[in-house]
Amino acid sequence: MIKAVTGTKDILPEEIPNWKFLEKVVTxxxxxxxxxxxxxxxxEETKLFARGIGESTDIVSKEMYTFTDRSNTSLTLKPEMTASVVRALIEHALYKKQSxxxxxxxxxxxxxxxxQAGRLRQFHQFGAEAIGSNNPLLDAExxxxxxxxxxxxxxxNLTVKINSLGLPESRENYKKLLREYLIKHFDKLSNESKKRFQTNILRIFDSKDEQDIMIMQNAPLLLEYLDNESxxxxxxVKKALVNAGIPxxxxxxxxxxxxxxxxxxxxxxxxxxxxxxxxxxxxxYNGLVKELEGPDIPGVGFAAGMERILLxxxxxxxxxxxxxxxxxxxxxxxxxxxDIVFDLAIKLxxxxxxxELDYFNRSLKAQLREANKLKAKFALFVGGDEFKNGFYLLKKMSDGTQFNIPISDWNKLVSIIKES
RNA sequence: GUGAGCAUAGCUCAGUUGGUUAGAGCAUCUGGUUGUGGCCCAGAAGGUCAUGGGUUCAAGUCCCAUUGCUCACCCCA
Known part of the structure; x- marks a missing residue:
């Protein structure tokens, strides 16, 4: 049996209402x-993500679905959306139409x-990007x-966590301090963190290794070394959140x-x-648009995992x-x-x-069971004496009452059904 | 990439220290007197017990491998 590939899932009809509901709220x-x-x-072209997200990130270095097409261009299934949105903004010069x-x-x-629970290889995100202004109100928005x-x-059961990484320059200064601090404890760091010391030193804060956590408890914090502007x-940002009543x-x-x-x-x-x-x-992400060869304009955005939210x-x-x-x-x-039933269904x-109607030529009893299972409001009987006399028999499923409807009287049939 | 757990009907699961023809509930289908649903009743269909080896007189049950799934690490949404 051919199955959906690892990490992908079919969204079956019974789950669709949940997705529709989520999409409705989102939009x-x-x-x-x-x-x-x-x-x-x-x-997209692979280099968009390599440059936009960063070569050294886990996403780019080991998680992308990358392949070459027949003209030998390296392409990648999008692992996130921000780089693509920025690319489109630049390509169509949308920043010129409005600031x-x-x-x-x-x-x-x-x-x-x-x-894993809440993680798939093909997953769905909704998100937003506000590009063109450095106003902190937009961060808050x-x-x-x-x-x-x-x-x-x-x-x-939601918790909003915020932080500031500051400007690239102040971050570089801080990284120096962090490096100086960590070099003293380097031997005690986990192997993973030793690697991060080189590649992305800030990520050592994310470590769940107990030793690492102990060490990082006394590490200098970026927040304490932010430049004045940041x-x-x-x-x-914080003030706007407080005013908006966001905890x-x-x-x-x-x-x-x-x-x-x-x-x-x-x-x-x-x-x-x-x-x-x-x-x-x-x-x-104030440097990204420029990094992707656009104008030097700032942006802010977020992405949300839909599978996780539905979970x-x-x-x-x-x-x-x-x-x-x-x-x-x-x-x-x-x-x-x-055949008459089939035509009638199309007209109605x-x-x-x-x-709906029966496609198996089943007994009347079976058809009515089906009507009940589908929670049909009405069942319409076609045939027999009624039809000979020029009537359909309409049955209201909720109370079982039945009455004749003249075959030619469409309006009556439709209005009874719609009004119930 | 690392680790742990799981794999029996469409679904959720039983299946004793290894012992006849592998079960239940739900779902499906048929019937319960002429042309009428739900509840109820009766019946039917549905399984190479994930796959491949091994141990044994005998394997769904024990052992090994493979595959898949799940969860966690890593990382992220």
Missing amino acids: SVFDNYNYKEIRTPIF LNKFYYISPMFRQERP IIIVAYTILKKLGLK LEHFEK FEIEPKLVRGLDYYTNTTFEIISSSVGAQNALCGGGR ACENEKILSLEEDKFDLYILAIDKDFV RNFDLKV
């Missing part, structure tokens, strides 16, 4: 905040990691939008794994899912099971009428009714 909130949807291709562009997206992403969506879904920026925690150790972040970073975690508890994350919803039992409304099931009283569907 409505983005619409309120005037973010415009953007859709970019599923794959601030606010985008949102809903799209599959691809990363070759070991699957991005966090507020993300939080609002999760709240509107009905999620509880500090002021961060203060304004948050400052997490000085929150270091995001993508190279492009500057200043604000944030994450919203949920205690309702497994170990992969970050429902969404994001931050400011959290499921665990918090907040997904409403809306019953599928079903208007009419048409039955053939005897087999001579199956053109009146915007949801209509």
Whole structure:
């Protein structure tokens, strides 16, 4: 048997209502905040991600689905969306049409990691990017939008964590300090952290190794060494969040794994899912547009994992099971009428009714059982004496009452069904 | 990439210290008197017990390998 490849999942019809519900909430909130949807291709030239996300990041160095096409171009299935959105912004010079562009997206992403609860190789994210302004209010707005969506879904058990990485220069200065501190404890660091000492020293804060955590407890914190401008920026973000009534925690150790972040970073975690508890994350990326050969304009954004969010919803039992409304099931009283039933169903569907019929020439009893199973509001009997006399027999399933409807009287049939 | 656990019907699961023809519930299908649903009742269909080896008189059950899934690490959403 051929099965879906590791880390991919079919979303079956029974799960679709949950996805539709999530998408509806997402689009409505983005619409309120005037973010415009953007859709970019599923794959890009590999170098976009290599340069946008950073060669040394885990995503680029070991998780991308990269292949060459027939003309030997290296292509990659998108592992995240920000680089693609920025590419599109630059390519179409959208920054010239308006100084601030606010985008949102809903799209599959691809990363070759070991699957786990809340982690797939093809997964879905929604997210937003606000590009063109360095206003700290936009940092706050991005966090507020993300939080609002999760709240509107009905999620509880959320924690917003924020941090500031400062400007690249102040970060470099801080890294020096951190290096000086860590060199003293280098021998005691875990192997993984020793590697990070070279590649991305800030990530040592993320380590779950006990020794590492002990060491890092006394390490200097980036927040304490921020330049004045970043500090002021961060203060304004916090103030805006307080005014908006968003509860948050400052997490000085929150270091995001993508190279492009500057200043604000944030994450919203949920205690309702497994170990992969970050429902969404994001931050400011003031150097990225320029890095990708665009103008030197700032941006801020976030991405949210839809599978994780749905998992959290499921665990918090907040997904409403809306019953599928079903208007009419048409039955053939005897087999001579199956063609008439089929034609009739088509006609009634053109009146915007949801209509089903039997495709197995089954007994009347079986057909009626089917009508009941589908929760049809009405069953229409076609055939027999009624038909001979110019009538259909309409049965209301909820109370079992039946009445004749003249075959020619479409309006009556349709209006009875619609009005119930 | 590392580690642990699991694999029996479409689904959720029983299956005793290894011992006849591998079971249940739900779901599916048929019937319960002429042309009528739900509840109920009766019946049917559905399994190479993940795959391949091994031990044994005898393997769903014990051993090994492979594959897959799940969870965790790593990292991230």
